[in-house]
Amino acid sequence: MRKYILHNKRICLGIMLLGLLFLVAAPTYAAEEKEPIDVKEAVLGHMSDAYDWHITTWNGHHVSIPLPVIVKSQRDGKWYTFCSSRFGHDGKEVYQGFYIDPERQGKIYEEGFETRPWDISITKDVVQIWINIFILLAIFITCARWYKKRKPQDGAPGGFVGMIEVLVMSINDDLIKASIGEKHYRRYAPYLLTVFFFILVTNLMGLIPIFPGGANVTGNITITFLFATITFLFINIFGNREYWKEIFWPDVPVWMKCPVPLMPVIELFGIFTKPFALMVRLFANMLAGHAIILSLTCVIFITFQVNALVGTSLSAVSFVMILFMDLLELLVAFIQAYVFTMLSAVFIGMSLPEHHHKD
Numbered sequence: 001m002r003k004y005i006l007h008n009k010r011i012c013l014g015i016m017l018l019g020l021l022f023l024v025a026a027p028t029y030a031a032e033e034k035e036p037i038d039v040k041e042a043v044l045g046h047m048s049d050a051y052d053w054h055i056t057t058w059n060g061h062h063v064s065i066p067l068p069v070i071v072k073s074q075r076d077g078k079w080y081t082f083c084s085s086r087f088g089h090d091g092k093e094v095y096q097g098f099y100i101d102p103e104r105q106g107k108i109y110e111e112g113f114e115t116r117p118w119d120i121s122i123t124k125d126v127v128q129i130w131i132n133i134f135i136l137l138a139i140f141i142t143c144a145r146w147y148k149k150r151k152p153q154d155g156a157p158g159g160f161v162g163m164i165e166v167l168v169m170s171i172n173d174d175l176i177k178a179s180i181g182e183k184h185y186r187r188y189a190p191y192l193l194t195v196f197f198f199i200l201v202t203n204l205m206g207l208i209p210i211f212p213g214g215a216n217v218t219g220n221i222t223i224t225f226l227f228a229t230i231t232f233l234f235i236n237i238f239g240n241r242e243y244w245k246e247i248f249w250p251d252v253p254v255w256m257k258c259p260v261p262l263m264p265v266i267e268l269f270g271i272f273t274k275p276f277a278l279m280v281r282l283f284a285n286m287l288a289g290h291a292i293i294l295s296l297t298c299v300i301f302i303t304f305q306v307n308a309l310v311g312t313s314l315s316a317v318s319f320v321m322i323l324f325m326d327l328l329e330l331l332v333a334f335i336q337a338y339v340f341t342m343l344s345a346v347f348i349g350m351s352l353p354e355h356h357h358k359d
Contacts, residue, residue: 047216047219047287047290047291047294048105048106048216049106049123049124049125049215049220050106050123050124051066051067051069051084051087051091051100051106051108051121051123051124052064052065052066052067052084052085052091052124053065053067053124053127053211053215055210055211061089062089062090065211066083066084066085067083067084067121067122067123067124067127068081068082068083068084068121068122069081069082069083069084069086069098069108069121070119070120070121070122071098071108071110071117071118071119071120071121072117072118072119073096073097073098073110073117074110074113074115074117075097075110075112075113080096080098082095082096084121087099087100091106094111097110097111097112098110098111098117099111107119108121124215125215125216125217125220125223127215128202128205128206128212128213128215128217129202129217129223131205131212132198132201132202132205132217133198135201135205136197136198136201139164139197140164142160142161143161143164143165146161167197168193171192171193171196171338171341172185172189172193175192175338175341175342175345176188176189176192176193176341176345177189179342179345179346179348179349180345180348180349180352181349181352183352184349184352187238188234188345188348191230191234192341192344192345192348193341195227195337195340195341195344196337196338196340196341197337199218199227199282199336199337199340199341200333200334200337202217202218203218203286203329203332203333203334203336203337204330204333205217206218206219206286206290206333207326207329207330207333216286216287216290218282218283218286218336219283219286219287219290220283221279221280221283224278224279224280224282224283225279227278227279227282227340228275228276228278228279229275231275231278231344231347231348232271232272232274232275234344234348235271235274235275235347235348235350235351236271236351238348238351238352239351239352240351240352240353242353242354243350243351243352243353246267246353247264247267247268247271248264248267248268249264250263250264250267274343274347277343278340278343278344278347281336281339281340281343282336282339282340285332285336286332286336289325289328289329289332292325293322293325293326293329296318296321296322296325297318297322299314299318300314300315300318300319303315
């Protein structure tokens with residue numbers, strides 16, 4: 001009990017020291033700032049994808065990791081590959097006819113053309129996805145090696161491997177098997193487990209404010225659209241005869257199906273609303289969490305530009321709110337991965353109904 005109390009005291013002391021350091025450093029930073037902070041640019045700039053990975057700004061100089069740009073010219077049909085640093089530190093320079101247009105979501109355009117060129121550049125979100133994949137490979141290769149060295153009669157694993165086993169068994173048995181059924185769940189378990197752990201790791205990495213984390217991958221609607229599309233294909237490609245019968249000829253009065261196909265149209269519309277709900281739910285929740293944390297951070301520097309007294313008092317409140325939101329986002333990171341996997345499993349299970357015989 002005494003050790004537990006001492007441990008909690010150390011945690012509280014560490015948080016207080018961190019807060020004190022933050023409150024001391026914030027006025028200094030605000031005093032050095034000559035220009036007012038653009039909250040919109042700070043928030044949207046962090047959450048949007050980019051052609052470089054911005055680390056920090058030191059004495060007005062942007063420290064960032066340049067990434068490869070791969071675009072196809074509409075002028076001569078050739079592919080151009082170069083480093084994003086060619087656009088300059090502020091990203092406003094033109095290189096070989098290509099430039100970054102900040103007014104159009106910071107995407108690459110070509111001089112003399114209003115439409116975008118073919119762009120397969122390695123952006124910040126792509127690099128973050130690769131990092132997350134390497135983390136997942138490291139986790140599960142480590143677990144696989146542990147099991148390879150053990151015999152079936154050995155005891156259950158502990159520590160990190162035991163935690164991963166508990167997560168895998170919980171998602172597989174209590175969620176996937178319960179939603180899809182004993183007969184079919186093994187076909188879909190690899191995909192659903194992969195989705196769960198990828199979303200979980202991606203959400204957690206997005207909460208790390210510095211490299212190699214911080215990219216808002218699941219807050220990018222193209223990523224959630226891809227996951228929802230894969231689930232959509234699983235549902236409708238492997239759905240059985242009963243599933244399609246319930247869509248085009250559901251068990252309702254005939255006048256609701258013929259001559260006006262009221263219920264079939266509603267059921268057919270429902271095919272597309274399910275993946276749409278999956279896509280928007282994950283995207284909106286993760287985007288909102290990042291936006292709130294960044295907005296609270298900007299409040300600190302804005303108030304210090306008023307005066308030190310207002311800045312110090314509101315900084316303490318903002319720091320507490322930021323800490324609370326970070327802890328809440330840790331919970332949300334798990335919940336959103338769980339909910340996406342659960343809904344995908346439920347929708348897949350609904351596409352595999354058993355044939356019901358009438359008495």
